[in-house]
Amino acid sequence: MLSCQELTELVTAYLEGRLGLLDRLRFRMHIGMCQHCRTYLREQKLVIAAVGHLPAEPIPDGVRDELLDRFRDWKGEDPKP
Amino acid sequence: MIPDQVLVARLRAGDEAAFTWLLDRYHGPLMRLARTFVASAAVAEEVVQETWLGLLKGLDGFEQRATLKTWLFRVLVNRAKTRGVREARSVPWSALGPEDEGEPAVDPTRFNARGRWTSPPQPWEDDTPEALLLRRETRAQLEAAIEALPPRQRTVLVLRDIEGVAPDEVCGMLGLSDANQRVLLHRARAALQRALERHRAEEDERC
Numbered sequence: 001m002l003s004c005q006e007l008t009e010l011v012t013a014y015l016e017g018r019l020g021l022l023d024r025l026r027f028r029m030h031i032g033m034c035q036h037c038r039t040y041l042r043e044q045k046l047v048i049a050a051v052g053h054l055p056a057e058p059i060p061d062g063v064r065d066e067l068l069d070r071f072r073d074w075k076g077e078d079p080k081p
Numbered sequence: 082m083i084p085d086q087v088l089v090a091r092l093r094a095g096d097e098a099a100f101t102w103l104l105d106r107y108h109g110p111l112m113r114l115a116r117t118f119v120a121s122a123a124v125a126e127e128v129v130q131e132t133w134l135g136l137l138k139g140l141d142g143f144e145q146r147a148t149l150k151t152w153l154f155r156v157l158v159n160r161a162k163t164r165g166v167r168e169a170r171s172v173p174w175s176a177l178g179p180e181d182e183g184e185p186a187v188d189p190t191r192f193n194a195r196g197r198w199t200s201p202p203q204p205w206e207d208d209t210p211e212a213l214l215l216r217r218e219t220r221a222q223l224e225a226a227i228e229a230l231p232p233r234q235r236t237v238l239v240l241r242d243i244e245g246v247a248p249d250e251v252c253g254m255l256g257l258s259d260a261n262q263r264v265l266l267h268r269a270r271a272a273l274q275r276a277l278e279r280h281r282a283e284e285d286e287r288c
Contacts, residue, residue, distance in 0.1 A: 003192070003195060003196025003197060004192060004196055004197050004198045005185075005187070005189070005192040005196035005197075006196060008185075008186045008187045008271075009185065009186055009267075011186070011267070011270075011271075012263055012266055012267035012270060013263060013267075016248065016263060016266075018263065036198040036201035036202060037198075039201065039202045039203070039204050040187075040201075040202045042204075042208075043202055043205060043274060043277075043278070044270060044271075044274055046205065046208065046209075046210060046213060047223075047270060047273050047274045047277060048242055048270060049209075049210035050210040050213045050214055050223060051223065051227070051238070051242045051243055051273065052210070052242055052243060052245065053210045053211065053214055054214070054220070054223065054224065054227075054243060055109075056108075056109025056110045056112070056113050057109045057112060057113070058105070058108075058109060059104055059105060059108035059109060063108065063126070063130075064101070064104050064105070064108075067100075067104055067130070067133050068097060068100065068101065068104075070133070070134060070137065071095075071097065071100045071137065072095075072097070074137040075095035
């Protein structure tokens with residue numbers, strides 16, 4: 001039987017779908033019986049989802065203008081038919 | 082979302098709106114990724130600029146075997162690695178460091194001798210990512226925890242969990258084995274969960 005401590009080290013492999021059939025089965029059986037590990041897994045998924053929702057900094061206007069200038073130069077150097 | 086094929090054709094034709102769209106969409110993510118390699122914001126900004134110029138230079142030869150996004154990230158990683166070396170902040174990607182292997186996901190004192198929880202995780206009140214991030218403190222905690230990660234873990238976490246790059250792409254970009262990529266991701270995610278758990282516990286104490 002998988003211990004809770006062992007389970008917390010297998011969470012990523014489980015979520016990545018990289019556990020073998022037997023380990024996957026043992027993981028699921030444990031989760032089915034252990035409320036604490038269900039909480040741990042749920043919170044891990046929540047952390048991953050929250051990280052995915054962190055917005056990036058917007059591009060500063062000055063940087064955008066400068067890069068657009070470079071784009072125009074690039075275009076000018078290399079006229080397309 | 083504009084399909085790559087359309088976007089590339091418009092860029093090649095010199096369409097400024099297409100380039101602006103690309104800048105607005107990817108400049109921030111590129112900066113965030115660059116910061117995992119180089120300490121200085123100014124150097125990161127340079128690396129991102131070089132990446133954009135690299136895009137323009139390579140655009141005519143771009144064969145769309147990868148997505149434009151992956152291609153941009155790959156160019157950035159290559160440039161950032163070189164700069165990281167010069168900044169003396171380079172870490173080898175072929176092997177893991179002690180900071181990536183030592184620490185368990187959960188503090189061992191929270192389990193008994195048979196590995197069962199003695200101090201189990203407490204259910205969080207906010208059970209959607211949106212609700213979690215609505216609290217400004219939680220969001221700041223999460224961002225601080227990401228910044229505090231060891232460099233390699235941070236790079237992998239940003240690519241995988243923030244930018245949604247596929248595992249095999251990340252391995253290819255960084256020159257990492259599949260197993261090591263997973264170890265880095267595991268350590269990083271566990272560290273963030275520990276940080277948020279600590280933060281929630283402090284909040285509960287205050288209530």
